Amino acid sequence: MSSILVVEDDEVITQLVRKNLACEGYRAVSVGKGDDAVQFAMRGMPCLAIMGGLRSGIDCYKVIQQLREHPKCMHIPIIMVSALTSLSQKVRAYELGVDSYITKPYSCEELLATVRRQLKRVQQTMLSPLTRLPGGLQLERAVDYKLRGSCPWSVLYLDLDNFKAFNDAYGFLKGNDMIQLLGSICQQVVYEYGNADDFVGHVGGDDFVVLTTPDREKVLCNHILERYKRESLAFYRSEDVQRGFIGSVDRNGRPFQFPLVTLSIGVVSDHLSCAYSITEVSSLTAEAKRLAKQSTSNISHISPSLNWPATAQATQPMQPTQPLSAPLAPPPLSPAAFSRTSGPSTEHKSYHYAEENALASRYK
Structure with missing residues (x-):
């Protein structure tokens, strides 16, 4: 089963997200640095990425930009979870290629519903239904x-x-x-x-x-x-x-x-x-x-x-x-x-x- 990449440097939030994803049958891999996120996405090929807060290393926007620019990772759905609620921040995230933007505080039900919707979308539109590999x-x-x-x-x-x-x-x-x-x-x-x-x-x-x-x-x-x-x-x-x-x-x-x-x-x-x-x-x-x-x-x-x-x-x-x-x-x-x-x-x-x-x- 493909993994879900969780990018978050707050250990409490990371464990909460991992626990909820595991209850739904998803395997989560968490990283606390932007550089590690890019490296794992290249090698591990997660089926989805959840971008949380990063207080160290390169910021979330830089990670999103790098994932979207590389053809190996460009199809991976990205859900951004942020306490920033301004319109300009949301617009910037969507322009860089974020698929969904969830503002804190949020419910676990909202996050899981967003994960299911994004996985269904990418499987129906961008990957081979038989092999789950990119093509076309x-x-x-x-x-x-x-x-x-x-x-x-x-x-x-x-x-x-x-x-x-x-x-x-x-x-x-x-x-x-x-x-x-x-x-x-x-x-x-x-x-x-x-x-x-x-x-x-x-x-x-x-x-x-x-x-x-x-x-x-x-x-x-x-x-x-x-x-x-x-x-x-x-x-x-x-x-x-x-x-x-x-x-x-x-x-x-x-x-x-x-x-x-x-x-x-x-x-x-x-x-x-x-x-x-x-x-x-x-x-x-x-x-x-x-x-x-x-x-x-x-x-x-x-x-x-x-x-x-x-x-x-x-x-x-x-x-x-x-x-x-x-x-x-x-x-x-x-x-x-x-x-x-x-x-x-x-x-x-x-x-x-x-x-x-x-x-x-x-x-x-």
């Missing part, structure tokens, strides 16, 4: 945020192979479970081995996207592939696992044997982030996904220029990578103008990761 507009904003920055970054595009056959043979509920599994694995691996500000999004269906940095892409791919291959076996009947294939029918109703669902990951490493637009990044990831699904090796390389397709070069499988330590607070990305035509001509590579034999009798 938030994904576009996350890519645009990276494009405007000056730091190298990478896009991981994950897609399940042979999923249609699995869905037909086992039913859509099992298919939903498989999609939820992949989303959960992505979140867990990014939390353990990625950067604090790495973004995990659900494009739709069985497609996911991870935004990370070039130094983390290999370790993330290794662990995602390994965990998926191991944990996905629990979704099959034992006889299908032993045979290594699913007995089903094809689109024309004819009996057919389909491989177990495998995972392909297409990776675009953008070392020249100012040289591309969001449309071109989308095209690059589509090409990376296509080549990853066609590759029978673990890694292949192309040059992401406009002269597609480039020749693919098979390489040796990746060796296991040691876990990388992740900082709690990533450095801010500074804005930078970008232009595709005026970008540097330095060679830029994409990496494509796929499970072995992902193409064998592929049905999708």
Whole structure:
């Protein structure tokens, strides 16, 4: 269950809020400093934030501004609880992105009702109803945020192979479970081995996207592939696992044997982030996904220029990578103008990761 972040440096108020949230089944995490609030929001991804009083560190308005400016946290509902009742203070809070403003003194019933309303709103409008991951507009904003920055970054595009056959043979509920599994694995691996500000999004269906940095892409791919291959076996009947294939029918109703669902990951490493637009990044990831699904090796390389397709070069499988330590607070990305035509001509590579034999009798 996702947690609710409580930002308050008054211990008595903190314990009261935590107790009331726990009675409603919510798990609360409390911090007493603004810096800690931002760090936890980046790493812990709470489902909601309650901003109380801060007498030390950066003020609540600064925390709100930082959360709203970063695409990883921009969807988190923020409830501000304050003794300040002036119209100007309320207007400032709402302009910065506060979703609800509660003035002290308040009743616990009012706070809990506001929490329920905000959680329902964000689940209905901004997150995937199946995986509770951001997608759509938030994904576009996350890519645009990276494009405007000056730091190298990478896009991981994950897609399940042979999923249609699995869905037909086992039913859509099992298919939903498989999609939820992949989303959960992505979140867990990014939390353990990625950067604090790495973004995990659900494009739709069985497609996911991870935004990370070039130094983390290999370790993330290794662990995602390994965990998926191991944990996905629990979704099959034992006889299908032993045979290594699913007995089903094809689109024309004819009996057919389909491989177990495998995972392909297409990776675009953008070392020249100012040289591309969001449309071109989308095209690059589509090409990376296509080549990853066609590759029978673990890694292949192309040059992401406009002269597609480039020749693919098979390489040796990746060796296991040691876990990388992740900082709690990533450095801010500074804005930078970008232009595709005026970008540097330095060679830029994409990496494509796929499970072995992902193409064998592929049905999708």
